[in-house]
Amino acid sequence: MRSCEAFKNAIEIIKDLGIPNPEKIAQSYPHNLSGGMKQRIVIAIALACDPILLIADEATSNLDVTIQAQILDLLRDLKTTTISSILLITHDLGVVAQTCDRVGVMYAGELCEVADVKDLFTNPKHPYTKALLNSVPKFAQTGKLQTIAGIVPNLVTPPLGCRFHPRCERVMQICKNKKPDNIDTGNNHQVACHLHIN
Numbered sequence: 001m002r003s004c005e006a007f008k009n010a011i012e013i014i015k016d017l018g019i020p021n022p023e024k025i026a027q028s029y030p031h032n033l034s035g036g037m038k039q040r041i042v043i044a045i046a047l048a049c050d051p052i053l054l055i056a057d058e059a060t061s062n063l064d065v066t067i068q069a070q071i072l073d074l075l076r077d078l079k080t081t082t083i084s085s086i087l088l089i090t091h092d093l094g095v096v097a098q099t100c101d102r103v104g105v106m107y108a109g110e111l112c113e114v115a116d117v118k119d120l121f122t123n124p125k126h127p128y129t130k131a132l133l134n135s136v137p138k139f140a141q142t143g144k145l146q147t148i149a150g151i152v153p154n155l156v157t158p159p160l161g162c163r164f165h166p167r168c169e170r171v172m173q174i175c176k177n178k179k180p181d182n183i184d185t186g187n188n189h190q191v192a193c194h195l196h197i198n
């Protein structure tokens with residue numbers, strides 16, 4: 001059994017995350033662990049540095065819904081007990097709705113809308129955000145699922161002006177050559193779209 005300080009700290013962090021048999025887990029190889037357990041250990045590794053910000057990039061991808069819910073619970077607990085901020089990067093709008101306080105929607109590498117999570121879901125302002133929300137399957141959906149026409153642009157030669165313009169249903173002439181500014185629409189809600197110029 002190892003006894004160095006770093007190993008003892010690792011055991012403590014693993015224990016704090018509610019993982020059973022921390023001594024055994026700390027000496028296991030990744031292939032000995034389940035997907036959910038591996039994800040918890042990655043979070044433990046990040047916590048070992050005592051961060052003030054935890055960046056969780058697709059932290060719940062490829063996990064089944066039960067394990068996903070456990071990881072999200074863990075992140076929520078950490079947010080109230082251990083870390084002041086968590087930046088969650090995800091394609092899953094359900095994860096955003098359940099977990100986040102504030103959300104930034106990105107398209108082709110640029111922020112197009114930033115708002116409190118409830119405000120974004122009830123009052124989306126950017127055409128891309130609206131299209132994204134419309135393309136999420138609804139519980140009682142019967143008709144065809146909505147999609148966003150076109151494809152994501154090549155970022156080596158991104159479109160001029162608004163990067164979303166080749167796919168936007170509300171596109172105007174100005175959108176094709178002028179990049180929209182970030183406009184504050186009140187309620188701490190910002191949107192980068194020419195439709196919102198006063």
Ligand code: SF4
Nearest residue numbers: 162165168175193194
């Ligand atoms: S700036 Fe123009 S193209 Fe871009 S999202 Fe707004 S309306 Fe659509």
